[in-house]
Amino acid sequence: RCTWFNRPWLEFTGRTMAQELGEGWAEGVHPDDLARCLEVYTSHFDARAPFTMEYRLRHRSGEHRWVIDNGIPLYGAVGEFAGYIGSCFDIHDRKLGEERQRLLAEGGRILGSTLDYEVTLAQVSELLVPGLADWCGLDLLAEDGELRQLTVTHRDPSMVSLANEYRRRYPPRPEDRAGLMAVLRTGEPLLRREITDEELVRGARDAEHLGLLRALGPR
Secondary structure (H helix, E strand, O other), rough: OEEEOHHHHHHHOOOOOOHOOOOHHHHHHHHHHHHHHHHHHHHHHHHOOOOOEEEEEEOOOOEEEEEEEEEEEEOOOOOOEEEEEEEEEEEEHHHHHHHHHHHHHEEEEEEOOOOHHHHHHHHHHHHHHOOOOOOEEEEEOOOOEEEEEEEEEOOOOHHHHHHHHHHOOOOOOOOOOHHHHHHHHHHHOOOOOOOHHHHHHHOOHHHHHHHHHHHHOOO
16 A cells, blocks of 8 residues: 655656555556566565566556566664555666567577478467567468468457458458558558557448457557
8 A cells, every 4th residue: 555656656657646545556557467566565565575576557648668666665763664665667668678589589499490381470470479469460372372361369369269250251352452462462561550440440341340340459
């Protein structure tokens, strides 16, 4: 139960002191990190021991950013335990750099481990999720011109069947002016930094197509 936060913390989270006090601050910890974070806190509090840990904290932008959290136990004038003083530092950029280096190294190992390119590419796809992306799809253009889906990987396994259903019902068409077929036709790569709902509406072939697009949740 925290009793005070400085201004940089409040500016980072975009929340008020009243929102953060007590256990309010924990609302900003990434759900995947929360249990581990609280376990570190409680075990070290019980032992009156200093701690250092890393977790993802929600930034005012809505993005979860990696921080390193250090806690030092405090004692009163007669030696009574008075809680902790803590400090957090944003280490997100460093953390992403380390993760990219790890993925590159592992990807290189995978690429050199077998001559079966289908197996290799499927393993690379699994490596990318969720390290760099929520989901990844790989397609191969065969010598006869047929486009074949090699693999789809999603951080939520239940979404894979939805992605496969989407592809079965709405496969890429040679005349598509955007997306996968346009990349294959022009030979030019495509990077979309943001996909809005308005764009999904414009690109949908019918109402069911739009529903599947929204369920997949591309952003």
